[in-house]
Amino acid sequence: MKRQIIALLLAAFPLIGCQPAGPSNIAEVTGIVTVDGKPADSATITFAPAHAGKSSFGRTDDAGYYHLVYTTDIQGALIGEHTVTIANEPPPGQARPAVMVPRQYGRAGKLSANVAANQKNQIDFALTTKAK
Incomplete structure (x- = not known):
C-alpha cells in the first residue's frame, strides 16, 4: 500500500503547479500610451503582424x-514586427x-513595434x- 501511494505521488508530481502554456509564437505585450506626456484614456490599440497572421487588440x-x-483565451501578440494603430474617437x-x-x-504606417x-x-x- 505504501509503495502504491508513493508511486501515485511520483506520477502526479510533474503535474503539480503546471499551467497550460500558450502558443509558442505568442508573447505578452503591455505598455502605456501618452499624448504630449498625458495618459491617453479609452484608446484602442491594434498590433497587426507585418507579414501574415491575426491581429491583437487592447484598450x-x-x-x-x-x-x-x-x-x-490568449493574452499577447504574435512574435515579430507589427504595424500599430492607436485611436480613441468616441462613438456618436x-x-x-x-x-x-x-x-x-489611427492610420497604418505611422507606428510599428517588435514583439520579442x-x-x-x-x-x-x-x-x-x-506634426512631424
Whole structure:
C-alpha cells in the first residue's frame, strides 16, 4: 500500500503547479500610451503582424495602460514586427476622452513595434500632437 501511494505521488508530481502554456509564437505585450506626456484614456490599440497572421487588440485605461489580447483565451501578440494603430474617437453620443489621440496614429504606417519571443514585452508609445 505504501509503495502504491508513493508511486501515485511520483506520477502526479510533474503535474503539480503546471499551467497550460500558450502558443509558442505568442508573447505578452503591455505598455502605456501618452499624448504630449498625458495618459491617453479609452484608446484602442491594434498590433497587426507585418507579414501574415491575426491581429491583437487592447484598450487603454485612465492611466494609459494597455495589455494586448490575441483571442478571448490568449493574452499577447504574435512574435515579430507589427504595424500599430492607436485611436480613441468616441462613438456618436458618447463622451469625448480627456486626452485625444491625434488621428494620424489611427492610420497604418505611422507606428510599428517588435514583439520579442520568450519575454514580457513592455512597449510604450509617447505620442505627440505636433506634426512631424
